[in-house]
Amino acid sequence: MGDNVGKETARPHKQVQKYRANPRPIIHSHDLWQEEFWNVRRDSDGTCSFSFLAARQGGGTDTYEITEAEFEDVKAGKLTYADLIRLTEHDPMRERVK
Secondary structure, rough: OOOOOOOOOOOOOOOOOOOOOOOOEEEEOOOOEEEEOOOEEEEOOOOEEEEEOOOOOOOOEEEEOOHHHHHHHOOOOOHHHHHHHHHHOOOOOEEOOO
């Protein structure tokens, strides 16, 4: 009964599941420019938005409204994901739509 007194017992390590988002298909069309983990789109009412997978605790998608000129600049290759992050998430004047 007292054989294990003072001895450390090994506990099996718990396996932790890591979540990795599945990349979306790349789509380049007139109203949608979708890369694996972000996209810009133009809705039927003319509103343009930039959405991306958020890396903060809890994840989810962040969406910002962008101008039509910014949308067209993405399609033309003038704006990249890093540019859009700088223009939206790092600009205190722009608020998330959802």
